[in-house]
Amino acid sequence: MVNYPHLLFLTLTLPLCPLLAFALSLWLPQKAWRISATLAILGQLLATIAAAALFWIFLSPSPLFTSPPHTSETSRYYWNFVWLQLESIQFPIAFLLDPITAAMGLMVATVSLLVFIFSLGYMADDPNSGKFFTYLSLFTAAMQGVVISNSLLLTFISWELVGLCSYLLIGFWHQKPAAAAAAKKAFLVTRFADIGFFLGILWMQAATGTLLLYNNGHGILETDMLNGLSSTLAFGTITLSNAIALLIFLGAAGKSGQFPLHIWLPDAMEGPTPVSALIHAATMVAAGVYLVIRLFPLFNAAQISPTDSTLPLSVVTWVGATTALFAALLAIGQYDIKRILAYSTISQLGFMMLAVGVGAPIAGLLHLLAHGIFKALLFLGAGSVIHGCNGEQDIRLMGGLRKSMPLTFLLYLIGTLSLAGFPILFCGFWTKESIFHAAHSWPLSQVPYLLASFAAFLTAFYMIRQNATAFSGTSRSLHHPHESPPVMIIPMAFLAALSLILNLFLTPAWPWLEFYLERKISSLHFNPSAFANPEFLSTAILSSCLTLGGIISALLIYLRARGKEPLSSFLGPIYSALENRLWVDEFFRLVLVKSAQALSCLFAAADSFIFQGSVVAIAKLATIFAKIVDFIDQFFVNLWFDVICGGMKDWGTSLARISGGRASSQLRFLAAGLAALLAWLLFVLVVQA
Secondary structure, eight states, rough: OSSSHHHHHHHHHHHHHHHHHHHHTSSSSSGGGHHHHHHHHHHHHHHHHHHHHHHHHTSSTTTTTSSOOSSSSSSEEEEEEEEETTTEEEEEEEEEHHHHHHHHHHHHHHHHHHHHHHHHHHHTTTTTHHHHHHHHHHHHHHHHHHHSBBHHHHHHHHHHHHHHHHHHHHTTTTTHHHHHHHHHHHHHHHHHHHHHHHHHHHHHHHHHHHOOOOOOTTTTSSSSHHHHTSSEOOOOOOOOHHHHHHHHHHEEEHTOOOOOTTHHHHHHSSSHHHHHHHHHHHHHHHHHHHHHHHHHHHHHTTTSSSSOOOOOHHHHHHHHHHHHHHHHHHHTTBHHHHHHHHHHHHHHHHHHHHHTTTTHHHHHHHHHHHHHHHHHHHHHHHHHHHHHHHTTOOOOOOOOOHHHHHHHHHHHHEEEEEEHOOOOTSSHHHHHHHHHHHHHHHOOSSSHHHHHHHHHHHHHHHHHHHHHHHHSOOOOOSSSSOOOOOOHHHHHHHHHHHHHHHHHGGGGGHHHHHHHTTTTTGGOOOOOGGGGGGGHHHHHHHHHHHHHHHHHHHHHHHTTTTOOHHHHHHHHHHHHHHHTGGHHHHHHIIIIIHHHHHHHHHHHHHIIIIHHHHHHHHHHHHHHHHHHHHHIIIIIIHHHHHHHHHHHHHHHHHHHHHTTOOOOHHHHHHHHHHHHHHHHHHHHEEEEE
């Protein structure tokens, strides 16, 4: 019997509606792309309504929802089902519903719905639009599977489906060599990282006998299991919980583009812009951060004291801080409007990982939710710019778009200021401030906080650089830029409105969304004195100065640039290195690809001259040995065997002639034998006498 079937139904609606749209679209011909698009949007709309209902459930407690099934805490529901059973091993399919699931599911569904609607205009002239909407439906269904999973098995299945869809959509224009190469690159890099995730799952199953997150006190995120994992040594001084968490983080780092596994993400811009919006805002990269946030109790299981940090969390902290600064530096040297946003995504994912690493997973989740909204706005805005400039993506060849695309400019500016973290007025400021506050309080080191602070300055700088170069000044475009149709502008307007509205729920005076995620919404009250908190003021003033400094610096440098790159002459070879992305891809190509090619040549030579030569030599020796054995068999073994057999045959023939088979002859032989026997007996008696 399933308790609260209506909640289970709503939870399963999140992935099943887009999955059903995907299944139905598979049977439609390419010419019926409008039907495919309608199915995709309808499926996503139903998922969004279900996500909103789930989100509302945790806002309005009622007798129907105050006794959750199988739970150790209020506001957590889960349903565990046995999928497969091999002898004593069970493989469950399980679903989880809590405020984190509801908030993440609502963000994914809402952003995806708006991206789907935007795609109606962006992909209208593409001959394969039907296939495009079919893939999009599967993409969001797989991501929602990650969101609602209460089992690492279901998480991994959905995780790999997300990777498959990213491969299909990044390489959607596979007739372009760059798109095909980018799809393969994304698939291979993330599959390499997923090996770690898979090994972590296997180790967890072997160590605990379960992959369920919550299971009536016996799940891997519950106290008893965590105590056992953190008290068992895997090797050396590394506990079992630490070892498994590090393996899982490898998979999350690959999915979320953490340094040095970020190399696939900028190249993924070869896919259609709506795909980039989904990957960077609601699906692919969000999965990695969401996984680490969801498994935070496992990452923190071996903590000795509140002033200490576990090994996995320390690794997450340093990787996140390094990624945030590294990607922000590279964004300064890019000219492709989508690649700049791609590096900004990598940097923001670094901020999120930093928050989780310093022990503030809710701060990381808040930034993940806010970033999903304004980054979708920015990518759709970039798509609008590309559409209006007839496919042009180089910001140096734009300029003056503010006049020809005023709505896109206004909406893109809102996304820019949100990402830059403009003080007070935009949600990105509050979520970044929460991360800075947590990083500043990290007891082990202030270096990650300083790296993140510099990255925040660079974020404001490169976003205003992009905006000023593309939208200000005079037009440098060879085309005639034009505003996008309403079907593309309206989703952007909704995202801009959501970005501004979300700002109201994140302030320290009324941290509504934070209290919602922490299941403390009933104790929330308006507290304007929180703005005067010295700890808040110290980090808020510093982050505001850094952001404003980045904005003002970019405006002073780029408003008069007229399409040229001022930093190129000022920084010289340093800027050239940033333009070339610090040659990280070339390094990997040299170290990994060339090494693999060299090893393959070595193995080919070894196979030809050593292994194949050895096989040929052994074959020849075997042939010679066979001929020798054949000679011995014919002229020695067979010859003597034939002689002996022939003699025995002749002897038998002679004996046969003696017998002849006649009774009289046999009686004579018998009489002779008896006579000989009697003679022998007489001889013996005489001798004895």
